Amino acid sequence: MQWFKVPTLVALCLGLSASLPSAALTQPYRHFDWQEVAPGVWFGLARSDDFQAGNVAIITLPSGGSMVVDTQDADFLGREILDKAKEVGHGAVRYVVDTDLHQDIAGGNAAFVRDNPKVQVIAHRNTCAEYPQKTIPRMHDRLPGLKQRLSELQATRAQMTESDQGAAALDHRIEGLKLYVQDAKNFQWAMPNVCLDLKPGQKKVITDGDRRVEIHYFGRAHTTGDLVVFLPKEKVAMVGDLWGQGSSYEFLNAGLDGRDGSVLETPLTLEAVRQLDFDTALTGHSPIVHGKGSLDDAISNGKQVVAQIKGAYDRGETVTELLQKMPLAKNTPAATDTPTPTQTFFADVWRTVVINGYEEIQFRDQLGMALPSAKIAHN
Ligand SMILES: [Zn+2]
Numbered sequence: 038m039q040w041f042k043v044p045t046l047v048a049l050c051l052g053l054s055a056s057l058p059s060a061a062l063t064q065p066y067r068h069f070d071w072q073e074v075a076p077g078v079w080f081g082l083a084r085s086d087d088f089q090a091g092n093v094a095i096i097t098l099p100s101g102g103s104m105v106v107d108t109q110d111a112d113f114l115g116r117e118i119l120d121k122a123k124e125v126g127h128g129a130v131r132y133v134v135d136t137d138l139h140q141d142i143a144g145g146n147a148a149f150v151r152d153n154p155k156v157q158v159i160a161h162r163n164t165c166a167e168y169p170q171k172t173i174p175r176m177h178d179r180l181p182g183l184k185q186r187l188s189e190l191q192a193t194r195a196q197m198t199e200s201d202q203g204a205a206a207l208d209h210r211i212e213g214l215k216l217y218v219q220d221a222k223n224f225q226w227a228m229p230n231v232c233l234d235l236k237p238g239q240k241k242v243i244t245d246g247d248r249r250v251e252i253h254y255f256g257r258a259h260t261t262g263d264l265v266v267f268l269p270k271e272k273v274a275m276v277g278d279l280w281g282q283g284s285s286y287e288f289l290n291a292g293l294d295g296r297d298g299s300v301l302e303t304p305l306t307l308e309a310v311r312q313l314d315f316d317t318a319l320t321g322h323s324p325i326v327h328g329k330g331s332l333d334d335a336i337s338n339g340k341q342v343v344a345q346i347k348g349a350y351d352r353g354e355t356v357t358e359l360l361q362k363m364p365l366a367k368n369t370p371a372a373t374d375t376p377t378p379t380q381t382f383f384a385d386v387w388r389t390v391v392i393n394g395y396e397e398i399q400f401r402d403q404l405g406m407a408l409p410s411a412k413i414a415h416n
Pocket of ligand 1: 137139278
C-alpha cells in the first residue's frame with residue numbers, strides 16, 4: 038500500500054490571533070461520558086444535553102500512549118479528549134484517525150499536534166483532498182448561525198427559573214456553545230499528515246505489543262473517505278458516521294448523506310463493512326451498538342431509498358415530483374409551524390440525499406453505466 042503524505046498544516050480557520058481560551062473557562066465543562074468497552078478501549082459518548090453531537094474513542098497501546106479515533110468539533114473538545122487519553126494511555130497520543138471529513142470528526146485535531154508534534158494524524162486521501170474544499174469553508178459558514186443559536190438559547194433560558202425542567206440541560210448546552218464561539222475566534226485546526234492511499238477493501242495495520250489495529254477503507258458511502266478502525270481481537274469496530282441506531286431519522290441511521298458521499302453506493306459499502314467480525318460498533322452519533330442488527334437495518338433502508346428513487350426515475354418523474362413524493366423518512370418527529378434549526382438542517386440533508394441519488398442514477402444512465410453492484414471486500 039502506498040502512503041500519500043502531506044506536511045502538517047495548522048490552519049487558522051476562523052480567527053486572527055493564536056491565543057487560546059483560558060483554561061479556567063474550559064475546566065468545569067465536560068462534553069463526554071467515558072466508558073471502557075474492552076480492556077484499554079474507551080468510548081467517549083457526547084452527553085445528550087451537549088450542543089454538538091459526535092462520539093470519539095481511545096485505544097491504548099501496550100508500549101505506552103494511545104490512538105484517538107475522531108477528535109470532535111473544536112480545539113477545546115480535542116483538549117478534553119487528550120486529557121482522557123493521557124490518563125488512560127499513560128503517555129502521548131501517537132495516532133489520531135479522522136474517520137471522515139466532517140468537522141464533528143476532525144475539529145479537535147490541532148490539540149493533538151500541539152501536544153505531540155510527532156503524532157500521526159491519519160485520514161483517507163480523499164478526506165485529505167476535501168478538507169480544504171469543504172471542511173474549512175463550512176467551519177466559517179456555520180459560525181454566524183451558531184452565534185445566533187447561542188443568543189436564542191440564552192433568551193429562552195432567561196425566561197426560565199433554576200427549577201424549571203430542562204434548565205440544567207440548557208445551561209450545559211449554552212456553556213458548550215459559548216466555549217465553541219469563544220474558541221472559534223482563534224480557531225486552530227490541523228490537517229492530517231498521513232493520507233492513506235487505500236482502495237476499497239484495503240487496510241493499513243498498526244501493531245503494538247499484542248494490540249492489533251486495522252484501519253479499513255470500504256469505498257464511498259457517507260463520504261468518499263470513510264475509515265473503519267477495527268480491533269479484531271476485541272471484536273470492536275469504530276465506524277464513524279457510516280451508520281447509526283436510534284436517531285430520529287432513518288436516513289441518518291442508514292448512513293445516507295447526499296452532500297459528500299454516494300447515495301447509491303452506501304448500502305453496498307455497508308455490506309462490505311458487515312464482513313468484519315465485530316460484536317461492538319462505536320458510531321459517531323449513537324450509544325454503543327451491539328451486534329449487526331442496526332447495520333442490517335441500515336443496509337435494507339438504504340436499498341429501499343435507492344429503489345424508490347430509481348423507480349421514480351424510470352417512470353420519468355422529475356426530481357421535483359420525486360421530492361414531493363418522498364417527504365422526510367418515517368420516524369421524523371412531528372413537523373411544527375416553525376421548525377427548529379436542527380429540523381431544518383436534517384430536512385436539507387434529506388433533500389440532498391434524494392436529489393443526489395436521482396442525479397447519480399441520471400448520470401449513470403446518460404453514460405450507459407450500470408448501477409453499482411455488490412462490492413467484495415478483500416480483508
Ligand atoms: Zn460525518
